[in-house]
Amino acid sequence: MNKVTKLIVIIMSIIATSMIFSGCGTITAEDLTGEYVLVDHGKETKEDGKKYYLMIKEKDIFFENKPAIEIRFTKQRYNQELDKYYYTNSDFYVDAKTLKEFDRQSRQFTLNEDKTIVIDDIQYKKISNDNVNLNDTNYTDNYIYRDLNNLPKYRNATDDTIRDIVYY
Incomplete structure (x- = not known):
């Protein structure tokens, strides 16, 4: 009887320890960070010259008096x-516990059960833990637009021509 009790205690300890370290299946914001690919009609679609990252x-922080995390989805x-x-950036405030977006007035961030994310009705799937430096994402499409305008080649170009180059 003593051996059976010890065995039960050991099994319960192992289960309790694994639950503590695994988080009981909850997803954290850190689990979501990384490189993503566009999902179009259920198929992963890589686009030449574009990469997507969530960081x-x-x-x-607090948003609407609740614990929050500010996340950035960026297109490189x-x-x-x-x-x-x-980079073209979209920043979202999500509840720190549920990872659901607070403000849905202009953009939409949704986390699906299969760990894919949906931003403005476009689905993305995580493909790696790779990421870019957050400070690098401050060099945005506005700066590249300005810098292209300063090149002699584009000084007399129309805004539409430069926009086509920037937002390919």
Whole structure:
């Protein structure tokens, strides 16, 4: 009887320890950070010259008097003429516990049960834990637009021509 009791205690200890370290299946914001790919009609779609990343912009903040996390979803592009990566950013405030977005007035961030994310009705799937430096994402499409306008080649170009180059 003593051996059976010890065995039960050991099994319960192992289960309790695994539950503590595994988080009982909950997803954290850190689990979501990384590189993503566009999902179009159920198929992963890679786009030439574009990469998508989700990162934590600020942790342990408050939004609407609730614990929150500010996350950034960024689209990375590359301009060959300036030899620079530039970014288009979407920042969201999500509840620190549920990871659901607070403000749904302009953009939408949704976490699906299968760990895919939906932003403005477009679905993305995580493909790796790779990420870019948050400070690098401050060089946005506005700066590349300005820098292209300063090149002699584009000084007399129309806004539409430069927009086509920036937002390919």
